[in-house]
Amino acid sequence: MIxxxxxxxxxxxxxxxxxxxxxxxxxVVGGYDIVAHPTIPTFTSVSDISVDFDVIVDFSRACLLSxxxxxxxxxxxxxxFATTGYSEEDEKVISDLSTLVPVLRSGNMSVGVNLLLSxxxxxxxxxxxxxxxxxxxxxxxxxxxxxxxxxLMLANEVKKIKTDAKYLYGRQGExxxxxxxxxxxxxxxxxxxxxxxxxxxxxxxxxxLSHTALSRKIFAExxxxxxxxxxxxxxxxxxxxxxx
Numbered sequence: 001m002i003x004x005x006x007x008x009x010x011x012x013x014x015x016x017x018x019x020x021x022x023x024x025x026x027x028v029v030g031g032y033d034i035v036a037h038p039t040i041p042t043f044t045s046v047s048d049i050s051v052d053f054d055v056i057v058d059f060s061r062a063c064l065l066s067x068x069x070x071x072x073x074x075x076x077x078x079x080x081f082a083t084t085g086y087s088e089e090d091e092k093v094i095s096d097l098s099t100l101v102p103v104l105r106s107g108n109m110s111v112g113v114n115l116l117l118s119x120x121x122x123x124x125x126x127x128x129x130x131x132x133x134x135x136x137x138x139x140x141x142x143x144x145x146x147x148x149x150x151x152l153m154l155a156n157e158v159k160k161i162k163t164d165a166k167y168l169y170g171r172q173g174e175x176x177x178x179x180x181x182x183x184x185x186x187x188x189x190x191x192x193x194x195x196x197x198x199x200x201x202x203x204x205x206x207x208x209l210s211h212t213a214l215s216r217k218i219f220a221e222x223x224x225x226x227x228x229x230x231x232x233x234x235x236x237x238x239x240x241x242x243x244x
Contacts, residue, residue: 002227003052003053003055004027004055005051005055006018006030006032006059007060007068010031010033011033016219017220026228028040029053030049032046032049046071053077054077055227056075057082057226058080058083059083062087065083065086065090073097078233080223081104098237103236104242105239106153106240107148108153108194109221109222109225110218110219110222112211112213113196116196116209120154124158127207131201133198133200134183134201135184135199137195138188138196140190140193141190143188151184152184167184170183195211195212
């Protein structure tokens with residue numbers, strides 16, 4: 001049995017992960033949150049954590065990064081970072097941690113999105129010279145960060161090939177498109193779980209690569225796959241491609 005300590009245990013994603021672990025080889029044995037889980041030990045301070053676990057999964061907020069890192073260093077346990085909204089400085093902290101313990105960092109845990117990343121790379125190789133590339137992401141009205149971590153992952157796949165890519169975040173006023181532009185548009189509304197479109201617009205034709213999440217369950221299942229992988233991995237920085 002793989003024992004998981006879950007940051008954000010009482011949030012929406014936390015509850016999905018707890019539910020998805022039932023009848024599997026994984027179990028959430030403790031969590032960190034300001035709201036206590038009804039049946040699982042929940043803590044608000046790393047120094048108070050008194051449960052044994054094999055791996056940390058973080059589905060909380062970027063502002064809790066220091067607490068996650070503190071726990072990982074104290075216990076020498078690996079971490080699955082599924083939180084978004086990190087700064088460049090935060091990313092450096094995560095990278096440094098991976099020299100001590102195994103770390104998996106991903107802005108999206110779903111199998112489908114990670115396939116989409118590969119498709120975007122292939123399409124960019126074939127089309128970047130003659131097609132304009134735009135990204136549209138849509139999420140629920142409670143999402144705190146924009147653009148989404150997944151949209152940035154998609155943009156980074158483009159930039160691997162289109163090395164001169166310049167990210168723009170929406171458009172306003174007089175804004176003629178430049179050849180190197182990759183524009184990311186964020187939509188927030190209602191209860192949209194997550195939609196991502198990568199548009200390749202050429203002369204007289206358009207190719208769109210899309211992914212739609214219909215339930216948060218796909219992210220929970222992906223996080224559990226990642227936890228299984230990290231629980232036995234050696235120190236290093238990994239992605240969902242490694243776990244899958």
